[in-house]
Amino acid sequence: MMRSGSSVEVRIPSELGFEKVAMSTASSMAALMGFSEDRIEDLKTAVAEACINAIEHGNQLDSSLNVGVVLSTTDDELEVRVIDDGAGMDHVPAAPDIDRKMMGEEDTRGMGMFLIQALVDEAEWHKGPPGKSFVRLVIRLDPAKDKENK
C-alpha cells in the first residue's frame, strides 16, 4: 500500500498524445492505492480528457508550454490537478445531447468535461493567472467497489 501523503508531479508538452503519459502515471498510483480495474479505467479517461482540454484550450497547443499534472494521495483519496496557462473555465458546458448531435443542432464534440464529471467522485475547475488555472479531480476508495484490490 502506498504511503498516505505521497505526491507525484509530471509535466507534459502541449502536444496531443502526451495525455497518455499522465494516464499511465494516474493508473499506476491508483493501482498502488488499491482501486479496482474499472475505477482505474474511469480515472484514466477523466485524466486524459482533462489533459486534452489543457493542451487544446488552456495552452492552445503551444509547444513552448507544459501541462502540469500533480497527483496526491491521502488514506482513501487520489487527487489529480491538471494545470495549464489558460484563463480557466467560466462555466461547465451542459451535458451532451445525443439527439441534438444527431440532428446537427449541437457540435459532435464537446463531451470531455461531461465525461470527467461522470467518471470521478469530484471535479472542480479553478480559474487563475497563467500557470495557475487547473482542474481538480478526486477519486475515493470505496470498500464496496474496490475491495478486490485491497
Add this chain to the structure above:
Amino acid sequence: MQVSTKVTQRAATAASGAAVTVLAFSGDISSTSKEAILAAYHGLEVGNSPLLLDFTGVDYINSSGIAIIIQMLLEAHKAGSRSIGIFGLSAHFKKVFTMVGISKYANLYEDEKAALA
C-alpha cells in the same frame, strides 16, 4: 505522439444470410482519426447493408474520437438507409459509449458472433 488509426474493410454474413460490411479499427481513435474513419465510411458502396464497427484492435479512445463515430452515425442517420452496430469495446468504453448516448443510435454487441447473430 498520437498513434495513427488503421481501418480495414471486410465482408461478413449475418445468421440470416444477409451481407454485412465490417470496418475494423486499430490504433488510436482520437482527433487524428477523422480522415481515416470518414474516408473508409464514405468509400463504402451505396446501399443499405448493415455496417459493423469492430473496435477489437483499438488501444485508446478519447472524446474527440467518439465525436468522429457520432459524425459517422449522424451521416448514416441522415441517409436513413444503413443500420450500424458496434462490437469489440472494452467494458469501460461500452459504458462510455452508453453514457454519451451512442447506444441509442447503434447497437453495442459483445463480439462479432453476437453482432452477426
